[in-house]
Amino acid sequence: MTTTEPVPSVPPAPAAPLLSAENLRVAFPARRGDTARARAVDGVDLDIRPGEIVALVGESGCGKTTLARSLLGLVRPTAGRVTFGGRPLDYSSRALKAYRKRVQLVLQDPSGSLNPRHTVYDAVAEGLRIHAYAGDEREAVSTALSRAGLRPPERFFLRYPHELSGGQRQRVVIAGALVLEPELIVADEPVASLDASVRGEILALLLRLRAELGLSALVVTxxxxxxxxxxxxxxxxxxxxxxETGAVEDVLSAPRHPYTQALLSVLPDAPGAPVVLTGEPPDPSRIPSGCRFHARCQILASGEAERAGVADACREEDLPILNGSGASQAACHWAETRAPQGPRGTGRKPGPR
Incomplete structure (x- = not known):
């Protein structure tokens, strides 16, 4: 009797990106009396795949909101390109209108996002009217409000923003994005203005929408x-x-870049003393040579980079743009000299603050 050797299983190829940035750059005009342009986004590769939630993290002023706005077509890149569904973004008015039906923005402050003179119904229906929706408007608004967790939806139709709690207002904003049945949402600090008691509810809602609708998301935070x-x-x-980029468990359990380590050190339950970064991020019109973090880097200041033989490289040699794939990567001369470390921290996920 002959036996058949088992055929090794081949893992499925990752889905093609839904939205991609390729060597994206956004520079703003120089200030009066200055010739250098501010490089707010200075070479970014980033992919978001169908059904995936990607978090874009950094301090205020790091360029993350400008990057998000350029992905939405609200800011035209100075160089590089944005692709959606494999096609470069078309910046004509008609094409952008069609694109924004498929990619929706959820802003940080629901109070500022909602017109105080519009009822909840009108706020959610606004997108349908802009896009000349031909279906049953009332049914579409009801479905969007229900998906956003405002049930029964009819109870909210005639209410105004000032009559709602902060969490309810944010759900109305999310419903306004969902009503057009987008494939991706860009959420800019979606829970920053909310009380701690309702932040978890909004995060759970976003996860449920991903599970039920296959919705992709870029969460800026x-x-x-x-x-x-x-x-x-x-x-x-x-x-x-x-x-630094990669799977959330890899990056946040074993961060390799000193900047990521510093951001994590101030979270609740983080081991050891918080890393206090000295000074402010450099002016984006005067980006330093070498690693752009080196002037604030705790590894360089402590002498660890010198002992690893990379201190001069940190100060003088630029690093390549990370390719934006799913692989864990860190743009750091010091990290390149070290094998990936085991998990750090308490073993518990830090809760939203």
Missing amino acids: HDLGLAWNIADRVAVMYLGRIV
Whole structure:
């Protein structure tokens, strides 16, 4: 009797990206009396795949909101390109209108996002009217409100923003994005203005929408605790570049870039003393040579980079742009000299703050 050797299983190829940035750059005009342009986004590669939640993390002023706006077509890149569904983004008015039906923005402050003179019904129906929706408007609004957790939806139709709690207002904003049945949402600090008691509810809602609708999301945040609780992948941004990226468990359990380590050190339950970064991020119109983080880097300041033989490289040699794939990567001369470390921390996921 002959036996058949088992055929090794081949893991399925990852899905093609839904949205991609390729060597994206956004520079703003110089200030009066200055010739250097501010490089807010200075070479970014980033992919978001169908059904994936990616967290874009960094300090205020690092360029993450400008990157998000360029992915939405609200800011036209100086160089590089954005692709959606494999096609480069078309910046004509008609094409952008069609694109924004498929990619929706959820802003940080629901109070500022909602017109105080519009009822909940009108706020959610606004997108349908802009896009000349031909179906049953009332049914579409009801479905969107229900998906956002406002049930029964009819109870909210005639209410105004000031009559709602902060969490309810954010759900109305999310319903306004969902009503057009987008494939991807860009959520800019979606829970930053909410009380701690309702942040977890909104994060749970975003996860449920991903599970039920296959919705992809880019979540822009300064909070690594939030990223850990919601994201599949995380991209850490500093001074216009992504400096570390990978699966959320890899990056946040065993961070390799000193900047990521510093951001994690201030979370609740983080081991050891917080890393206090000295000074502010450099001016984006005067990005330093070498690693753009080196002037604030605790590894360089402590002498560890010198002992590893990379201190001069840190100060003088630029690093390549990370390729934005699912692989864990860190743009750091010191990290390149070290094998990936085992998990760090308490073993618990930090909760959203």
